[in-house]
Amino acid sequence: MVVMLGIDVHKNTHTAVAVEQVERKLDQKTVRATDAGHRQLLRWALRNWPDTELTFAVEDCRHVSTRLERALLAAGQTVVRVPPKLMAGARSSARTRGKSDPIDxxxxARAALREPNLPAATHDSVSREVKLLVDHREDLVNTRTQMQNRLRWHLHELDPELDPTARSLDRLCELDRLTAWLAQQPASMVVRIATELVTDIRALTVRANALExxxxxxxxxxxxxxxxIPGCGALTAAKIVGETANVTRFRSxxxxxxxAGVAPIPASSGKTNRHRLARGGNRQLNAALHRIAVTQTRLAGPGRDYIHRRRxxxxxxxxxxxxxxxRLARVVYNTLHHDTTQQPTTLPAAA
Structure with a gap:
């Protein structure tokens, strides 16, 4: 007998529902989202189903489920991650109406039973550190972009003819030029704020470049x-490694x-044979593969040749x-496997 325990994770509480293989609900329990609550949840599961194969299905919200996953994995349990889109589909097909933590x-749990090949959660401190660094850098860049937008409006108010070119506010030489220009302007609140923004943008740029x-x-x-791989720079590679979170957890x-959300979905009918866009999956990983694909279409090589053949x-x-x-997903998967296992293999450098 196999018991699937679906867990709806939140910042303060975790709600678990046990389901057997025929998707019949067995029991439910809500615990605090603390170490003591995690141990309580594990004791409850082991006490109720002592001689049963247990699998914990956790909604893939790693900002609130990371500690729970670590506790379950440390106890030797099997943990799989369920994408929110799958959970939404299972909920819409259920006879129970409404929304609550037990319903979710x-x-x-039912989505995990219907999708037996979901990626398993694993301990991988290396990829987690990479993901934390990538996310931190992206936060710095987003903050810098907001400051740059405000700075442009202040500069326009001071002098409409002073319009820095696109993406020039990321360059330290351009920031130095603006600092010198602002120092020559009559003192005013707009000049003061613009000067502070230039200083903050410079600091964020230095930190973002150091992280890169x-x-x-x-x-x-x-x-x-x-x-x-052509088109895969350091930041794109870091995004792939961080979002993949140990490629060995994928069966194939x-x-x-x-x-990654790049498996085409059949959309054929009659004499029409086509596939449509898959809107599910990890969109961050999908975006990284998209950047590689777009870059390869601009470069002479296998990627551009493949696009031409398809056209x-x-x-x-x-x-x-x-x-x-x-095709790039296949190349990236095999490449990550090689870098992880260090097994000699021959792989194409592009699609």
Whole structure:
């Protein structure tokens, strides 16, 4: 007998619902989102189903489920991550109407039973550190972008003819020029705020550039073959490593492609044979593969040649691009496997 325990995670509480293989609800329990609550949840599961194969299905919200996953994995339990879109589909097909933590937990458990090849959660401190660094850098860049937008309006108020070119506010030489120009302006509140913004933008730029260099060094050590793929720079490689979170947890490259949201969905009817865009999966990982694909279409090589072949067979540009992303998922999966296991293999450098 196999018991699936779906867990709806929140900042303060976790609600678990136990379901058997025929998707019949067995029991439910709500605990505090603390270490003591995690131990209480584990004792409850082991006490009620002592001689049963247990699988914990957790909604993939790692900002609130990380500590729970660590506690379950440390206890030797099997943990799988359920994408929120799958949970929503299972909930809409249930006879129980409405929304609550037990209803969501039941939907998570049923979605995990219907999708046996979901990626398992694993301990991987290396990829987690990379993801934390990537997310931190992106937060700094987003904050810098907001400041740059405000700075442009203040500069326009001071002098409409002073219009820095696009993306020039990321360069330290341009920031130095603006600092010198502002120092020559008559004292006013707008000049003061603009000067402070330039100073803050400079500080954020220095920190973001330092993080980019650190990520580049980590990727050169962790995934050197990934960097060899045309169109895959250090930041894109770091995004892939961080979002993949240990490629060995995927049973096959098809599972990896499904997780990345690049597995085309059949949309054929009659004489029409086509596939449509998959809107599920990890959109951050999907975006990283998209950047590689778009870059390869601009470079002479296998990627551009593949797009051309697909276009000559009748595919639209977007359909050809989606097909290229699917091939890139295979290349990335095999490359990550090589970098992880260090097993010699021959892989193409592009799609």
């Amino acid at each position: 937990a039941l939907a998570i 260099r650190e990520l580049a060094q980590r990727m050169a050590h962790l995934a050197p073959r990934l960097l060899a 490259e098809a599972c990896f492609a499904m997780h 000559t067979t009748g595919d639209t540009t977007m359909e050809a691009l989606r097909a290229l992303k699917r």
